[in-house]
C-alpha cells in the first residue's frame with residue numbers, strides 16, 4: 326500500500342457574498358496516495374478550483390479536516406502555510422502566471438528565493454535542471470513574451486518542480502492551449518508521474534483526463550463518481566502518431 | 575529572502591518602469607536639493623553676518639543712552655544726554671577688564687571741496703577708535719591726543735567721500751575740506767571696509783577728533799556712544815559688569831533705579847543677528863521640507879499603483895512560498911530605493927545649486943555636512959514611512975484573492 330499524501334474528511338467551503346451563501350464544497354471525502362495522477366473533473370462551477378485551492382493550502386475550508394503528508398493543515402498559521410507551499414507544493418495555473426520581463430531561468434528560480442536553505446550558487450543549478458527537465462534549457466534567457474503559450478506553461482511546470490514538491494497542483498493547465506500543445510504538456514506530466522511525482526490536475530476536458538491514472542468527478546460541491554482510468558492514453562505515443570497538420574501550408 | 579535578493583528584485587521592478595521611477599524620484603530630488611540649497615543659503619547668510627560683525631571690531635562693547643519705551647513704542651531719547659567725556663575717563667580709570675575706550679559723536683551734513691559736495695556723516699572719536707573698530711589708516715596718519723585736546727580742525731576721509739569730492743584715486747592729504755562751515759585739513763585716508771550687513775556704506779565717513787565735532791560742529795557736551803574693547807572675549811561679560819557699575823556710580827543712580835544707558839556687546843550683536851538668520855534658515859528649510867513631503871507623497875502614490883498593478887504577481891509569489899514579511903520587504907525596499915536614489919541625486923544637485931548660487935549671487939554659501947547626512951536619513955525615513963502603507967497592503971493580501979485579481 327502506497328503512502329497517503331492527501332486525506333480530506335467532510336470538507337466544506339462556503340462563500341458569503343452579501344446576503345447570499347454559496348456552498349461551493351458540501352462534504353468532500355478524498356484520499357490521494359503517493360504517485361497518483363488524479364484528474365478532478367466536473368462542470369463549470371462544480372467546485373473544482375475551490376477544492377484545488379484548499380488542497381494547495383492557498384485557501385482555508387469552512388469546516389472539515391485536511392491532512393497533507395501527515396500534517397493537519399488547519400493548525401498552521403500564515404507563515405507556516407507559506408513555508409509549506411514553498412517546500413512541499415508546486416502550482417501550475419491556467420494563465421501560466423510567469424513574471425513579465427523576467428527570464429525563464431529567473432522565473433524558475435523564484436520559489437528558491439524564498440527558501441533560505443538554498444544558496445545562490447545551488448539555486449541557478451537547480452533551476453537549470455528543472456528547465457532541462459521540461460526541455461527548455463536553450464530558452465533560459467528568454468522572457469515570457471518571447472515564448473509561445475506552450476513554452477510558457479512548460480516554464481511554469483519547471484517552476485513548480487524546482488523545489489522537488491510532494492504534490493503538484495495544476496488548475497486547467499491545458500485550458501489555454503491547442504490540442505497538440507496540450508498533449509505535449511500532458512506528456513510532460515506523464516513523464517513526471519512516471520518518475521513518482523504525485524499530481525492533482527483539474528480539467529473539464531474528458532480526453533485530457535484520460536492521460537491521468539484516476540478521475541474524480543465533481544458536481545455541485547459533491548463527488549459524484551470516482552474511479553481508476555481503464556485504458557489510459559499515452560501522450561508521447563499520441564503525439565508521435567499525430568498527423569502533421571498541413572492545412573496551414 | 576535576503577537583502578541582496580530583495581534589492582535585486584526592487585531594482586528590476588524599478589527598471590521595468592524607468593520613466594515612472596525617474597518621475598517619482600524627481601519629487602524627492604527637487605525636495606532634497608532645495609532643502610540642501612536653502613539650508614546652505616541660510617547658513618551662508620549667518621556666516622557672512624558673523625564675519626562682518628567680527629570685522630567691525632574686537633570684543634567690542636557699546637554704551638548708548640537708554641531709550642525710554644512704553645508698550646514697545648519708542649518715546650524718544652529722553653536720557654540722550656546722559657553720556658559725557660567724564661564717563662569715558664571713569665571707564666578708563668576704573669574698569670580693569672577694558673583696554674581701550676573711545677567716545678563717539680556723529681553728525682550728518684555736507685562735505686564740500688571746491689565746487690564738489692557730498693552728503694556724509696562725520697564721526698567725532700578718540701584716538702583709540704581705529705583699534706576698537708578695526709579701522710585702518712591707509713595713508714597719512716591718525717590724529718593725536720594733542721589734536722583732540724585742542725579740538726584741532728583735522729580729519730581722515732573714507733574712500734567714498736574721497737571719490738565724491740576729489741575723484742577716484744585722488745590723494746587728498748594736505749587739502750582742506752569743509753564740513754558745513756568748518757574747514758578741516760585732511761591728514762589721513764581710511765582703508766576701505768565696504769558695505770556692512772545692513773547694506774550701509776562703511777566708507778562714507780569722515781573721522782575727526784570728538785572735541786572738534788562737539789564744540790565746532792554740534793556745539794554739545796554729551797556723547798552719543800562710547801565704544802570700548804574688553805581685554806578678551808572671555809572677559810567681555812565681566813567688562814560689562816564693571817562698566818555698568820562705574821557708570822551707575824558716576825550717574826548717581828539710586829539702587830533699583832533703571833540704567834540711563836544701554837550696554838551692548840559684540841557677542842550679543844552676533845547672537846541676535848545669528849538668531850535672525852537662524853529663523854531665516856528654518857523658514858527656508860521648512861518651505862523646502864514641504865516640497866520633500868510632497869515628493870514623499872508622490873512615492874506613496876506610485877507604490878499604491880505598483881501594488882495594485884502587481885497584485886497577481888503578489889498572489890503568485892505568495893503561492894510559491896513568499897511570506898507576508900517577504901512581500902512587505904519587497905515593496906518597502908522598492909520605495910526606499912526610490913527615495914534614497916532620489917535623495918543622493920538631490921544631495922548632489924543641491925550642492926551644485928548651492929555653489930552656482932554662491933558664485934552668481936556672490937553670497938557665501940555653506941553646505942553643512944550635517945544637512946547632507948540629515949537629508950539622507952530623512953530620505954530613508956520617507957521611503958519607509960510612505961512605502962509602509964502600500965507595502966502593508968501588499969503583504970496583507972490573501973493569496974487566492976490576489977491570484978484572482980484582474
Ligand SMILES: Nc1ncnc2c1ncn2[C@@H]1O[C@H](COP(=O)(O)OP(=O)(O)OP(=O)(O)O)[C@@H](O)[C@H]1O
Pocket residue numbers: 340341342347348349367368369370371372373374375376529
Ligand atoms: N471567492 C468566491 N466568492 C464567492 N463565490 C465563489 C468564490 N469562488 C468560487 N465561488 C463559487 O463557488 C462555486 C465553485 O467555484 P469554482 O471556481 O470552484 O468552480 P470550478 O469548478 O472551478 O468551475 P470552472 O470549471 O468554471 O473553473 C461557484 O458557484 C462559484 O461561483
Ligand SMILES: [Mg+2]
Pocket residue numbers: 373374375
Ligand atoms: Mg475553475
